[in-house]
Amino acid sequence: MTRVVPNGSKGTQRAPQLEAITVSRFAPFRGAAITAVNLLVFFVLWELIARTGFINPLFFPRASEVFSALYRGFEDGTILPQLTHSITNFLIGLAISAAIGIPVGLLMGASRVADLILSPYVWAMTSLPRVALIPLLILILGFGNAMQLTIIVLSAVFPIMVNCMAGVKTVDSSLLRAGRVFGTSQSEMYVKVILPFTLPFVISGVNQGIARGLVGMLIGELLGGGGNGLGSLRMVVMQHIFVEVVRGGGDHSGNGKQETELERRRPRQAYDLSRGNRGHGARSPRKHRGKRLA
Numbered sequence: 001m002t003r004v005v006p007n008g009s010k011g012t013q014r015a016p017q018l019e020a021i022t023v024s025r026f027a028p029f030r031g032a033a034i035t036a037v038n039l040l041v042f043f044v045l046w047e048l049i050a051r052t053g054f055i056n057p058l059f060f061p062r063a064s065e066v067f068s069a070l071y072r073g074f075e076d077g078t079i080l081p082q083l084t085h086s087i088t089n090f091l092i093g094l095a096i097s098a099a100i101g102i103p104v105g106l107l108m109g110a111s112r113v114a115d116l117i118l119s120p121y122v123w124a125m126t127s128l129p130r131v132a133l134i135p136l137l138i139l140i141l142g143f144g145n146a147m148q149l150t151i152i153v154l155s156a157v158f159p160i161m162v163n164c165m166a167g168v169k170t171v172d173s174s175l176l177r178a179g180r181v182f183g184t185s186q187s188e189m190y191v192k193v194i195l196p197f198t199l200p201f202v203i204s205g206v207n208q209g210i211a212r213g214l215v216g217m218l219i220g221e222l223l224g225g226g227g228n229g230l231g232s233l234r235m236v237v238m239q240h241i242f243v244e245v246v247r248g249g250g251d252h253s254g255n256g257k258q259e260t261e262l263e264r265r266r267p268r269q270a271y272d273l274s275r276g277n278r279g280h281g282a283r284s285p286r287k288h289r290g291k292r293l294a
Helices: 027-052 063-075 079-110 112-127 130-141 145-167 175-179 185-223 230-249 255-273 285-293
Strands: 003-007 012-016
Touching: 027 063, 063 079, 079 112, 079 145, 079 185, 079 230, 112 145, 130 145, 130 185, 145 185, 175 185, 185 230
Parallel strands: none
Antiparallel strands: 003 012
16 A cells, blocks of 8 residues: 655655554464364264164264264273274384385486386386285285284385375476586485475375375274274174174064164173173173083
């Protein structure tokens, strides 16, 4: 914004005028407030739709029931050990993937020979579904952490490698020419020009590796977790849900409801027995053995 200032016979002179900008003190919290309101509306709509009963509650439970089940799972120690196991394996696998993928990707982008040698294998493994490798990995490594870490690394390392390679190959040629004009050596060119230009590609590759690694972690735990991790816990829960569907899912009479309620209680009783806390009505193994011997 400008204003005209008279200056005698020399005509006029325009002088800039600073405009005051008022910023609300709540402006830094605007993004967090929008996110909170968005999530609140989402969960309220979820709760209302589930309460209508339009969808079978077995497959679409209420949001309040989901949060209540999560709280009970953390309280009785069912979820926390499995969550710790999954997070530990995922972080180790992601660290291994970054340690392998970033240097190899930078090497492939900088060296024509390395690119010609490694590119066929890298692109083949990038396009290969990870699920197809799990039976082979189970035969070689068995069930357990070794197989889970391997599938996480195979899922995360190749996106990191491909993005790092693409970052080096797309460096602006004018930057390289400017570096040569100033007499930079090959190592200085790589450190001061190529690596800073490639950094966004490295971060993008790590982000893609995180997404692919999470998928690989769940697939490995579902199909070959050996009873550990969130994937294995999800498989156990799914088995109990399908038992409920078979025994009481299509029967809305009193008998079907009673069978469904019994199936809901069985996982809890099995968990209590595994911890040594036998529920009501559970027989002691010694008494049961004595009756069989008699």
